[in-house]
Amino acid sequence: MVSRRSFVTAAGALAAAAASSPLWASSITPRAAAAGASLPVSLANNSGSGTVYAYISGSDSTGWPGFVTPDGRFQRLPSPSAVLTPAPDYAIALGASGSPATTFTLQDYVIGGRVWFSVGKKIQFFVNPPGGGGGVPGLVQPGFTSSDPNWLTNWTFCEFTYNSANLYANISYVDMVALPVSMATTGSGGNQSVSPLPAGALASIASGLQAQAAADGAPWNQLVATDASGAVLRVLAPAHSPTDFGGYWNSYLDRVWSYYQSHPLTINGQGSIGSYTGTVSGDTLVFSGLNTNGVPFTKPSAVDIFGCASGPLYNSGGDARGAVAARLAAALNRSSLLVSGGNNQPDGVQPSGYYTDAITNHYARLVHKYATIGYAFPYDDVGPTGAAPVDGHIQDGAPTSWTITLGPGAGSGSTPPPSGGTGAYSTIQAESYSAQSGTQTESCTDTGGGQDVGYVSNGDWLKYQAVDFGSTSPLQFVARLASGAPAGVSGAIQVRIDSAGGTKIAEIDYGSSGGWQNWQTVPANVTTRVTGVHDVYLTFASGSTADFVNINWFTFTK
Structure with missing residues (x-):
């Protein structure tokens, strides 16, 4: 399985590094047919707002970052000499909500790309000078701190890669939940679509986190970002929390480590990795026969658990340790190690057993309660062997069209509200x-x-x-x-x-x-x-x- 990881380069206080291409962009299995560098794209506004901007960012085949222009061409970013510089304005202004989509033909391949939407005002992008002697500038994208210049802008995105193998695009909540986006494609793979965040889901997730903070005292409410009027703009994943969760997981980890001192834990790496069984020895979870590459499985911190990429949950890639780390990280986020079948990960626990402990990733719990699809943390693709994936993606080896819609609409899989939407005598x-x-x-x-x-x-x-x-x-x-x-x-x-x-x-x-x-x-x-x-x-x-x-x-x- 391939994780739909978080790959935003956070602007923060405008001291960010260059954005990199998503790992999944290089690990897609090509289909028999090959996609040509000519793809009709439609950008639709069904948001209810009359002022919407779209952007398409990514890299060319050499790794140079840039944007797609309104004529469908990829434009490389200029390389600043020494200082952080505002990027050229590549905004694509969309028509009013419900108006015909803006269409063009994408004439170049784009690797590790994102389609962005913003409502009411434009997104500010920046360019970092080349670093490390590579000669390639870095695109600084919207980040997740209040010091970011886009903090009060209402923006969202979906991810994609379009190359000679295929178009692969997905909607993810690994970083945040925000404005709904849906997608639809036609091509050799037939008609495919990905549903948007359901109406009311953002508000429900936000209110659920606020209630959780009131119940357990953890800073879940700090994940809710609002504008000056108090309206919810986005809900951040806890990996981007402005407030440290500190020892939130400690009592759960103590229970887990105590239990597995006298009980074996088996983790199936799936695929060709095989299974590993271990117990806690001292303060370390030791799996027989597993080379941990010098990074033992000690108790992780909250940062380690939410991010799935640091401390003992450091993922070393496609080897056995990486597979075990990914599945242990998923089990911790879901608090599924002490439920029935929890000693057999990930096959022993069905989704109904996830998030049942009082100490759990409540952001992920609420995302899966209110959203129909979408990963809520980096290894949310881990699941019982043969289980249906929870991500929202489309993949086509020879796509003939691609529609991306802000708000409910094309690709939503649901009948759109009638014109006007609030008439009592409409459906x-x-x-x-x-x-x-x-x-x-x-x-x-x-x-x-x-x-x-x-x-x-x-x-x-x-x-x-x-x-x-x-x-x-x-x-x-x-x-x-x-x-x-x-x-x-x-x-x-x-x-x-x-x-x-x-x-x-x-x-x-x-x-x-x-x-x-x-x-x-x-x-x-x-x-x-x-x-x-x-x-x-x-x-x-x-x-x-x-x-x-x-x-x-x-x-x-x-």
Whole structure:
């Protein structure tokens, strides 16, 4: 397995080093067909904002950094003589939200690339002078500290490499969660797509980390970056935390080291690496027959665990120690070493056993709760042999088109909201909520595919901001529902306005439909007149603590 590592060159206080190409860029297995240096690219704005800029950065085949210009050509960066210098402006201004995509043909290969989007203002890039006698300048990209000049800019990115072997592109949350990006391709691999971060997920992850900080006193809330108004811009991965997590992991590590003093731990390096079994001797986890290259497996620090690349979790590459280190790092982030099957990593523990300890990587826990795809730490690709990958990537040996969208849209795998998006009499996708509590999104097999909102139980709610009912009150509320709840479990879907405890205007009482993807369209009368613009809340009430309903979409009718 290949880790979708973090490869941002952080600007910090503008004293950053040159950006390097991602490791995965050189380790992709070529397909039979070869991609030519001619790829139609579309950049779409579905963000809701009228001011959006895109950038495409990367390196050419010699490793020289640069940007793709609006005509699809790769432009090498100039090399400054001695000081950090602002990069030329290679922003590609996109049309208003919902307007036709900006299109061009990418006419050069780009290695270790990123497609960036920013809303409201441009991103500031810088160029470092060549260092170490290599003669190649360094591109300084947006970083993860408040001293970075892009800190209050709302930006995001996806990663890619386009070479003679293929186009490989992925969405990752190893560095942060921010504005949603989706992708779609056509080509020899068929039609492929990667879904964006679901609506409301960024806010849910942020609020979850703030609640976790209040619960355990660790600085999870410091990972939430906001603008001057308090709106969430991005949520940083703990490897980029502005506040040291100190001894956060110590009590968990003490328990692990104590347990494996008298119990064997087996780690399957997978592939051709083989398995290694060890126990704790003194303060060191020792695996029989494993050459640790002079770096023993002692107790790691919080920095080591979150970054998966330092101290005892130093990864020496594609050898046996590297494979063991990667799987040990994954098990620590997931706190899966003391659960049932935890002595057999990674095969002994299924994802349902991850993040169940009070001490865990709560950022990763929340990312996987609210995002459908995407790595949350560097070795999140480690999993039981044969398990489906959790990353969001596309790969095509001979691509014929590539669309990258800011916001929900092409590549999202879901039906986009109708024009206007907040009209009460249009179809409102359940996953387009602006806030929620207690629910999760999941893949949907209903007509149109995409996602539904599931795992709904008593006390949960969904908020849909600024729904316009116009001057005429609706007669009915209509929802697309499914349920695989056991016999005797049912509940109410209540429609309220302006708050979760606001005036109830409609209610559907619902039991099992025979399956969580066995969909039914269910109407209910609107019992209280409502006109104008209101926040609409779907609240859920049940006499049971069990999940009782999934919802795909809803609308109102006159």
